[in-house]
Amino acid sequence: MSDGLTADLLSSPNPSVTETIQGVLGVKPYVPSTKEIQDFRVRWKRKFQQDNPYIIDAELNIYGLRGYDAATALALAVEKAGTTNLGFRKANVSSSSSTDLSSLGVSLNGPSLLQALSNTSFKGLTGDYHFVDGQLQPPAFQIVNVNGNGGREIGFWTPTKGLVKRLVPSNGTNWNSVSGISTLIFPGDTTVVPKGWGIPTKENKLRIGVPVKSSFRQFVDVKKYPGSNTTKITGFCIDVFDTVVKTLPYDLAYEYVPFAKPDGEPAGTYNDLVYQVYLKNFDAVVGDITIVYSRSLYVDYTLPFIESGVSVFVPIEGHSTENAWFFLKPLTWDLWVSSLIFFVFIGFVVWVLEHRINGDFSRDLLLIKLAQSSGFPSQQWCSHNKNATKLFSKGSGNGGIAAAFDEIPYIRLLMPEYRSKYTVIDLSFKMEVFGF
Structure with a gap:
């Protein structure tokens, strides 16, 4: 305990x-x-x-x-x-x-x-x-x-x-010696050490559900190879779970099962994934799963394995310099305009195909619920999957945003790429954390 x-x-x-x-x-x-x-x-x-x-x-x-x-x-x-x-x-x-x-x-x-x-x-x-x-x-x-x-x-x-055995070692007692530890009495009023699974078995493997993500794949990355009909699942959360299982004194057979449709797209939101454990479709779920009260009504969580919470990042005031447009000089204006048109067109097509079915959009709803529980009115919130740069430039008084909130592990992955434009305020709200 x-x-x-x-x-x-x-x-x-x-x-x-x-x-x-x-x-x-x-x-x-x-x-x-x-x-x-x-x-x-x-x-x-x-x-x-x-x-x-x-x-x-x-x-x-x-x-x-x-x-x-x-x-x-x-x-x-x-x-x-x-x-x-x-x-x-x-x-x-x-x-x-x-x-x-x-x-x-x-x-x-x-x-x-x-x-x-x-x-x-x-x-x-x-x-x-x-x-x-x-x-x-x-x-x-x-x-x-x-x-x-x-x-x-x-x-x-x-x-x-x-x-x-003692915080202050007595004469002749080694600090690291555990020979003097008191005898344990295990459940059943016995001193016999439980052996766990005496004979390892591979017949009934635990089904471990994992989320299929289109972003922040450093936590969980599901790659499917159609030619060989195999799936490779990697990421930080997977490494943590595998390492913990290896330390167990007994054999634990398990397999990772992506929570996906036949075409490889996410089969639902994180709430849907967690609920599969309650429905007994999965024995457990491993991933960047935030511990929240509503989910704990259906499942039990492990202890947190990563520090989390919600923090805020804002634009760096005055990050533009007099040489901000220097990058335009290598190419002509005609080529820049043509590239911009194709970029917008491709981005629009991707948005039309993905925005209604992309499971990663569910994380914004979680953040808004966390904020509402702290007293923030819902009408002052919007999804930052929109063009955050454009919303920042407008400001909160002109239909834009003044700050963006996200969970700390995700911000730590984003900041190295956008360090020149945004900064994280030294302010965090200790709320829910990640667990299995």
Whole structure:
């Protein structure tokens, strides 16, 4: 079990909850038992009962302790940065600007506060609290084995030492030695290690559905060879899944099945693909599948395998220079005009043939739904599969757009190609992530 499940299930007052997870292994962040934590819990419980007299036996979990440490870190950072510049600076907004984001104020104390927070280090309730390269360092995790009415301590896992019996090695004990790890009690109240599939079998392979994409094929790329009637499926998501399966202590036979029509076109949207698992047409789905609540009503997800969220990219103001038309000089105007006419004609034909059946258009609907859940009105949104450059040039006041939102993994693939025209604002919304 992950740390969230372990903390919630083991602290459940319902005995039937722990009965259903007997023998299960779980991890949870390790919080040392100190006098400071005990005193803090007493003070918090007294205050909580004063404010909520009808709630009995309320307990403060690891997330509450982390929240207290985060508030302490911010308070220390404010003390270091000072409170002299608490105002906001208005940017100089030019009439030619195609985005309204430049009209937002910028905190004068923001950079110094960010620097102070990054350098903050102290002994918190949950342990050492400090940042490395802007990232809060993870704590040690405690490995527990559910047995009886609670969890038995098995050992600890740290990012640097791996699995160890103790966080501080005793005399003659090697950090990396796991010989002292407590005996595990597996489901069925047995100490015999499960073997998984004793005899590997290839008869019944798992059917793993994969999306057929026309863009962002770095994640999943389905290539069909009509001559040999074979299909080759590659990509980042495929590599991740294959690597994880290879680490399993038992054999897992599976095959990738493209979610496509007989002509090779996508058979539906990502929602349709995920729903095939519920219909038992696929045993699982692998790809750049965003974890959203509506899909979780029909399927279960793995833990996220890539950082995601939604971010925004905008045009670089003034990216055009006095030599912006220098590329036109090698060819004559007649040739440029002829090339442009053919380009527009071919693009129009492709659009007519593809725009109604292209499954990649479904991702825009997902983004709009994510934005609406954050309070953005739907009438202010449009699909960026339209000519984004043209919409940017118009501006939001003239029927165009001021910014474009997309999921962070896709933006990271786009930016190297369009770095000279667009930039990503250092702002992201931590929302759904990718999972299998």
